[in-house]
Amino acid sequence: MADDSNVQFSEREALLFHSEGRPGKIEIIASKPMATQRDLALAYSPGVAVPVQAIADDPAKAYDYTAKGNLVAVISNGTAILGMGNLGALASKPVMEGKAVLFKRFADVDAIDLELKTEDVDRFIDAVELLEPSFGGINLEDIKSPECFIIEQTLRERMNIPVFHDDQHGTAIIAAAGLINALHLTGRSIKDTNVVMNGAGAAAIACAELIKAMGLPSDRLLMCDRTGVVYEGREDDMNQWKSAHAVRTEKRSLADALDGADVFMGLSAAGALPADLLKTMAPKPIVFAMANPDPEISPPEAKRARPDVIIATGRSDYPNQVNNVLGFPFIFRGALDVRATGINDAMKIAAAEALAALARQQVPEEVALAYGTQHSFGPEYIIPAPFDPRLMEEIPVAVAQAAMDSGVATKPITDMEAYRETLRGRLNPTTAVLSLAYEGARAKPKRVVFAEAEEEVVLRAAIAFREGGYGTPVLVGRDDVYQRLAALGVDDPHSYELHNSRHSPLVPRMVDFLYDRLHRRGYLRRDCERMVNQDRNIFGSLLLQLGEGDAMITGITRTFARTMRELKRVIDPAPGRTPFGIHILVGQSHTVFIADTTINERPSANELADIAEQTAQVARRMGHEPRVGFLSYSTFGNPEGKWLENLRQAVHVLEERKVSFEFEGEMAPDVALNPRQLANYPFARLSGPANVLIMPGLQSANISAKLLRELGGDSMIGPMLIGMEKSIQIAPMTSSASELVTLAVLAAGGMAG
Ligand SMILES: NC(=O)C1=CN([C@@H]2O[C@H](COP(=O)(O)OP(=O)(O)OC[C@H]3O[C@@H](n4cnc5c(N)ncnc54)[C@H](OP(=O)(O)O)[C@@H]3O)[C@@H](O)[C@H]2O)C=CC1
Numbered sequence: 061m062a063d064d065s066n067v068q069f070s071e072r073e074a075l076l077f078h079s080e081g082r083p084g085k086i087e088i089i090a091s092k093p094m095a096t097q098r099d100l101a102l103a104y105s106p107g108v109a110v111p112v113q114a115i116a117d118d119p120a121k122a123y124d125y126t127a128k129g130n131l132v133a134v135i136s137n138g139t140a141i142l143g144m145g146n147l148g149a150l151a152s153k154p155v156m157e158g159k160a161v162l163f164k165r166f167a168d169v170d171a172i173d174l175e176l177k178t179e180d181v182d183r184f185i186d187a188v189e190l191l192e193p194s195f196g197g198i199n200l201e202d203i204k205s206p207e208c209f210i211i212e213q214t215l216r217e218r219m220n221i222p223v224f225h226d227d228q229h230g231t232a233i234i235a236a237a238g239l240i241n242a243l244h245l246t247g248r249s250i251k252d253t254n255v256v257m258n259g260a261g262a263a264a265i266a267c268a269e270l271i272k273a274m275g276l277p278s279d280r281l282l283m284c285d286r287t288g289v290v291y292e293g294r295e296d297d298m299n300q301w302k303s304a305h306a307v308r309t310e311k312r313s314l315a316d317a318l319d320g321a322d323v324f325m326g327l328s329a330a331g332a333l334p335a336d337l338l339k340t341m342a343p344k345p346i347v348f349a350m351a352n353p354d355p356e357i358s359p360p361e362a363k364r365a366r367p368d369v370i371i372a373t374g375r376s377d378y379p380n381q382v383n384n385v386l387g388f389p390f391i392f393r394g395a396l397d398v399r400a401t402g403i404n405d406a407m408k409i410a411a412a413e414a415l416a417a418l419a420r421q422q423v424p425e426e427v428a429l430a431y432g433t434q435h436s437f438g439p440e441y442i443i444p445a446p447f448d449p450r451l452m453e454e455i456p457v458a459v460a461q462a463a464m465d466s467g468v469a470t471k472p473i474t475d476m477e478a479y480r481e482t483l484r485g486r487l488n489p490t491t492a493v494l495s496l497a498y499e500g501a502r503a504k505p506k507r508v509v510f511a512e513a514e515e516e517v518v519l520r521a522a523i524a525f526r527e528g529g530y531g532t533p534v535l536v537g538r539d540d541v542y543q544r545l546a547a548l549g550v551d552d553p554h555s556y557e558l559h560n561s562r563h564s565p566l567v568p569r570m571v572d573f574l575y576d577r578l579h580r581r582g583y584l585r586r587d588c589e590r591m592v593n594q595d596r597n598i599f600g601s602l603l604l605q606l607g608e609g610d611a612m613i614t615g616i617t618r619t620f621a622r623t624m625r626e627l628k629r630v631i632d633p634a635p636g637r638t639p640f641g642i643h644i645l646v647g648q649s650h651t652v653f654i655a656d657t658t659i660n661e662r663p664s665a666n667e668l669a670d671i672a673e674q675t676a677q678v679a680r681r682m683g684h685e686p687r688v689g690f691l692s693y694s695t696f697g698n699p700e701g702k703w704l705e706n707l708r709q710a711v712h713v714l715e716e717r718k719v720s721f722e723f724e725g726e727m728a729p730d731v732a733l734n735p736r737q738l739a740n741y742p743f744a745r746l747s748g749p750a751n752v753l754i755m756p757g758l759q760s761a762n763i764s765a766k767l768l769r770e771l772g773g774d775s776m777i778g779p780m781l782i783g784m785e786k787s788i789q790i791a792p793m794t795s796s797a798s799e800l801v802t803l804a805v806l807a808a809g810g811m812a813g
């Protein structure tokens with residue numbers, strides 16, 4: 061992929077990403093239990109007849125008894141897939157599946173892709189119109205112009221749910237938001253700005269219309285297509301939508317148009333803006349090169365030609381991503397939540413203004429930390445990043461309010477504050493924090509030792525780690541690791557850093573270091589030499605001690621306990637810390653941290669308190685306000701037992717330490733997690749279900765974590781090893797490559813510190 065971007069991946073990796081596990085990117089999950097005969101009777105015949113009759117009597121009830129109200133269809137015929145052209149309905153499926161998962165990921169909207177095999181406008185319209193009962197909204201995508209204009213207009217007239225061609229309006233909203241801010245930064249007023257719009261298709265026409273609606277005079281926008289400037293009187297390759305933007309001018313080519321222009325907006329094709337032409341633009345030019353997957357000009361090339369440029373692209377791997385992903389999930393969220401009958405101009409402008417305003421506000425700490433680079437309002441940050449958790453609050457609220465004010469909301473929201481609260485609850489902050497941890501790793505790439513590089517799964521993780529741009533893998537293994545890399549499709553295996561203890565020049569220093577630590581613990585120099593030469597965990601952790609890496613990942617070839625024993629010969633706990641393990645259970649809207657699941661068999665009261673404090677810190681770093689429950693079989697002395705004293709003491713220790721989070725115990729897990737059970741103990745000091753579960757001992761902790769991993773539906777991260785003087789993670793022996801990458805990213809980012 062583009063060599064100068066900051067995220068590298070191979071075509072092989074892109075294909076593997078899509079084919080691994082279940083092919084594609086979506087699956088359907090039942091939202092009701094389907095376990096018993098009774099469940100079946102309720103979900104299907106005969107129970108289902110009851111909601112059928114209710115909806116037949118009152119169609120609005122479909123929103124109460126079916127998924128319609130949160131369901132959007134992403135529909136394409138593949139005639140303008142990204143900037144790749146007309147490759148047909150089937151080939152568009154990966155893009156449409158991609159949009160469906162973005163709807164879910166960013167705004168908890170359920171979406172399904174539908175690819176229609178027709179280029180006939182009427183057949184397309186008929187097919188979509190018939191779908192109205194199924195969906196709460198229709199997102200049209202990657203349909204070429206001018207057909208897309210007729211399709212969208214007709215469907216909007218005929219359907220009573222929002223129909224939104226995202227390439228037109230989504231793009232226009234984001235581009236307008238970015239433009240508001242870029243003009244602000246360069247001290248321009250929209251009324252005096254000269255804009256060249258390159259492209260005269262779906263996205264470009266909608267963009268031109270929106271920025272004119274926001275105050276750009278018509279004669280200050282010159283539109284260009286493959287034929288050149290769209291001027292009054294032009295006859296070649298025109299249509300009514302282009303004609304609406306034709307101006308009286310002598311300029312004929314893109315070069316003529318750009319000479320002295322303030323803004324270039326590209327919604328055309330890769331490479332359409334030559335650097336030479338950029339040089340002729342006005343001082344502090346603004347370039348939005350939005351063609352996907354490759355922009356009209358790359359940011360490094362643009363900056364070489366014009367160091368004073370403000371540049372945005374459609375891609376996530378450069379600063380200033382002007383991409384409709386910043387809009388469609390949140391715009392539909394707001395529209396669905398007020399059951400809007402359509403998405404009108406007032407809602408679009410509200411979304412653009414809310415986005416622009418968000419970029420000018422202080423960036424939240426977790427976003428700033430993760431991106432590392434400049435993330436305060438400025439030339440490299442004119443538009444919020446897609447992972448910014450504030451988008452989910454601000455944009456739907458603005459859109460819903462505009463829908464209500466403009467009279468298209470059929471179910472107005474009466475309490476906006478309560479609505480904000482439900483929006484916050486729809487997403488799991490951990491997901492955002494994990495995404496940000498990945499971004500953070502990219503921003504500040506570290507060197508991570510992969511101690512078991514002879515294992516294929518570890519090598520695949522190391523390749524993905526490097527190709528993802530998260531850091532530099534430092535491999536430990538024999539020389540044939542190079543052949544194995546080549547067999548996995550790596551073109552330049554020798555560009556990987558490989559350390560082989562057989563001939564590493566570091567070995568003498570390692571032996572000295574180890575002997576220095578262990579000679580009074582019963583080890584001879586020869587024992588140390590043998591360990592350095594033969595044990596990859598010892599060798600790998602010595603690399604960390606000698607400064608050859610920032611973090612290490614291991615665990616695939618040995619059990620946790622054995623690996624931990626080896627590591628402790630080389631690495632100590634951090635001063636004053638109790639090392640322990642956390643398993644993190646991540647669901648769509650909740651996260652639970654369970655500790656200590658790996659090390660301390662019978663923690664003392666003080667150790668339990670330490671574990672609670674440090675786990676609470678990790679929870680905070682992952683975006684959760686901790687509520688700690690000390691778990692037992694017993695709740696506040698019922699039943700009595702002889703193992704409860706430790707837990708009670710731990711609660712006292714935290715009281716004495718005056719910690720800044722809620723904690724309570726001892727309590728059974730159902731009391732900790734279920735508010736109805738908790739309500740039986742009105743004196744309990746938890747304001748909601750516990751999200752940090754401190755286990756009384758290793759038996760119950762480790763068993764619970766492994767049961768949840770094997771039997772539970774949610775995904776499990778960890779165990780994360782906490783409290784060592786160096787950042788080391790011991791992965792479960794059954795880890796997949798992507799689980800290893802996640803642990804490596806967390807280790808590199810200090811998330812597990
Ligand atoms: N960043 C984002 O969020 C988005 C980006 N896009 C990108 O915008 C581009 C256009 O998409 P869309 O509007 O849906 O597609 P359309 O097929 O509707 O329009 C394409 C337009 O681009 C013009 N064009 C193509 N090549 C050139 C060129 N070399 N110079 C000048 N004009 C050219 C075409 O000209 P002609 O009329 O002469 O054929 C046509 O007007 C794509 O690259 C797409 O990826 C689209 C939506 C969102």
Ligand SMILES: CC(=O)C(=O)O
Nearest residue numbers: 141142143227352384
């Ligand atoms: C982003 C998008 O929708 C496109 O490039 O078509």
Ligand SMILES: [Mg+2]
Nearest residue numbers: 142201202227
């Ligand atoms: Mg598109």
